[in-house]
Amino acid sequence: MSEGSAARTVSNQLSEWITEGQLPPGAKVSETSVAQRLGVSRNTVREAFRLLAHDGLLVHEFNRGVFVPLVTSADVRDVYRLRRIIEPGVVRSLGRPDLHRLARLRSVVAEADEASAERDWVRVGTANMHFHRSLVSLAGSPRLDVTMRRLMAELRLVFAVIDDPRFLYEPFVRRNRELLTMMSAGRFGEGADYLEAYLADSEGAILAAFEEKESA
Amino acid sequence: MSEGSAARTVSNQLSEWITEGQLPPGAKVSETSVAQRLGVSRNTVREAFRLLAHDGLLVHEFNRGVFVPLVTSADVRDVYRLRRIIEPGVVRSLGRPDLHRLARLRSVVAEADEASAERDWVRVGTANMHFHRSLVSLAGSPRLDVTMRRLMAELRLVFAVIDDPRFLYEPFVRRNRELLTMMSAGRFGEGADYLEAYLADSEGAILAAFEEKESA
DNA sequence: GCATATTTGTCCGTATGTATA
DNA sequence: CTATACATACGGACAAATATG
Numbered sequence: 001m002s003e004g005s006a007a008r009t010v011s012n013q014l015s016e017w018i019t020e021g022q023l024p025p026g027a028k029v030s031e032t033s034v035a036q037r038l039g040v041s042r043n044t045v046r047e048a049f050r051l052l053a054h055d056g057l058l059v060h061e062f063n064r065g066v067f068v069p070l071v072t073s074a075d076v077r078d079v080y081r082l083r084r085i086i087e088p089g090v091v092r093s094l095g096r097p098d099l100h101r102l103a104r105l106r107s108v109v110a111e112a113d114e115a116s117a118e119r120d121w122v123r124v125g126t127a128n129m130h131f132h133r134s135l136v137s138l139a140g141s142p143r144l145d146v147t148m149r150r151l152m153a154e155l156r157l158v159f160a161v162i163d164d165p166r167f168l169y170e171p172f173v174r175r176n177r178e179l180l181t182m183m184s185a186g187r188f189g190e191g192a193d194y195l196e197a198y199l200a201d202s203e204g205a206i207l208a209a210f211e212e213k214e215s216a
Numbered sequence: 217m218s219e220g221s222a223a224r225t226v227s228n229q230l231s232e233w234i235t236e237g238q239l240p241p242g243a244k245v246s247e248t249s250v251a252q253r254l255g256v257s258r259n260t261v262r263e264a265f266r267l268l269a270h271d272g273l274l275v276h277e278f279n280r281g282v283f284v285p286l287v288t289s290a291d292v293r294d295v296y297r298l299r300r301i302i303e304p305g306v307v308r309s310l311g312r313p314d315l316h317r318l319a320r321l322r323s324v325v326a327e328a329d330e331a332s333a334e335r336d337w338v339r340v341g342t343a344n345m346h347f348h349r350s351l352v353s354l355a356g357s358p359r360l361d362v363t364m365r366r367l368m369a370e371l372r373l374v375f376a377v378i379d380d381p382r383f384l385y386e387p388f389v390r391r392n393r394e395l396l397t398m399m400s401a402g403r404f405g406e407g408a409d410y411l412e413a414y415l416a417d418s419e420g421a422i423l424a425a426f427e428e429k430e431s432a
Numbered sequence: 433g434c435a436t437a438t439t440t441g442t443c444c445g446t447a448t449g450t451a452t453a
Numbered sequence: 454c455t456a457t458a459c460a461t462a463c464g465g466a467c468a469a470a471t472a473t474g
Contacts, residue, residue, distance in 0.1 A: 003366050005278060006442070031460075041443040042460095043259060050266045062221060063450050063460060078357050085305055147363055222462065247440070257463045258440095279440060281471050 006040055007047035012037060014048060017059055018068055019156045026070045029058065055153040071158050076195050079151050079158075080203040086148065087132065087199065088192040090139040091179075097186045104134050105180050112173045125159060125171045131176050162209045171203060223263035230264060234273055235243040235283055235372045241420055242286045245266050261297050271369040282369065287374050295367050295374075302364065303348065303415065304408040306355040307395075313402045319352050328389045340385045341375060347392050378425045388418060 052058040115123035182191035268274040331339035398407035
């Protein structure tokens with residue numbers, strides 16, 4: 001429960017199935033099968049499809065149906081191209097350390113540390129996504145926020161096909177903390193540069209995992 | 217006719233009504249009234265609503281219906297914040313003048329010149345939008361393209377409430393041509409700086425028109 | 433605060449068009 | 454080329470939420 005809309009419930013369920021790999025990339029998602037399995041009408045399922053297509057978690061092909069997107073390495077590069085534009089730009093644009101708003105980042109970092117200690121890499125991953133979304137939210141731009149939300153949703157799609165997400169997240173727990181330290185001290189220029197290198201490494205790690213996947 | 221989807225036809229019609237000011241900002245758009253007026257079913261109208269909400273041309277409030285967004289000066293500032301990040305960044309990132317891809321920009325500039333000579337400011341406006349979208353498309357990033365499309369759709373919403381769009385577009389016909397000249401010569405850094413000032417002026421002009429509107 | 437009417441959310445059944453085997 | 458499966462679109466219906474008096 002906790003959702004006002006049946007379509008939202010369906011979309012949340014589908015989102016789980018996709019990010020947990022139960023719906024592999026390229027899979028066709030049938031209206032009727034989803035409707036029957038979840039006990040809702042086809043119209044509701046169609047509504048949910050639109051919500052997810054909005055975030056790029058499903059693609060809609062006219063007169064053919066909806067499919068789980070086939071993410072390519074080109075997509076990964078494109079997502080990171082936008083991240084490299086947005087995230088360092090946000091950090092660079094911050095005037096002075098607003099400790100109150102940085103508190104949210106701090107709690108997310110703590111969450112990641114805790115999850116990392118428990119070797120719960122899935123939780124580390126979600127905490128990492130929260131970190132970057134919270135980072136962008138510091139800019140106070142609604143449109144940057146929705147853009148970032150979409151990018152992160154697409155990244156969840158990527159991580160769903162990678163077996164061992166540990167080495168993708170673990171190195172960046174420390175770097176998130178480092179970046180936060182710089183920002184707390186008002187060293188935004190330095191932080192932006194640091195984040196640029198950070199994102200380049202992150203992209204490289206994902207692409208490497210992709211190539212490993214392709215060779216298998 | 218001519219479009220594969222009935223929902224697309226409806227959304228195009230609604231888009232016209234909105235951008236032409238027949239549906240003023242804040243107006244509620246009823247499902248049944250649209251369905252009756254266009255002779256389609258309610259479900260199809262709902263589908264069209266979702267398409268437009270996707271681009272920000274309508275906002276959807278649960279159990280309340282859909283409304284034409286009330287654009288504020290804060291929204292204008294936010295849209296231009298993203299434009300100032302994206303557009304100059306794209307120009308700066310271009311390696312060398314790809315004359316083949318610049319041809320599209322050239323034709324759009326010519327279109328704007330022609331429309332300007334005929335004092336058809338609406339056509340000048342659409343040509344201007346095409347110019348900036350084509351500019352961003354040079355980056356070859358699908359995600360930047362969709363982001364830019366949404367931003368431009370929101371700007372159409374802004375222009376719909378401004379009476380005299382002439383002084384909003386006319387000064388920028390020349391500046392588009394100037395920018396294109398710089399890019400054709402491979403002077404991308406210079407072009408990016410030029411575009412930054414350009415966008416700042418454009419934002420200022422729109423905000424001025426807004427304040428004039430508010431005082432009235 | 434209450435009763436009303438309106439509108440939206442959801443569901444069902446069906447017909448038509450499209451893609452694929 | 455035919456046949457099958459499926460998506461699109463339609464119309465009607467009821468429940469639930471909202472707005473109005």
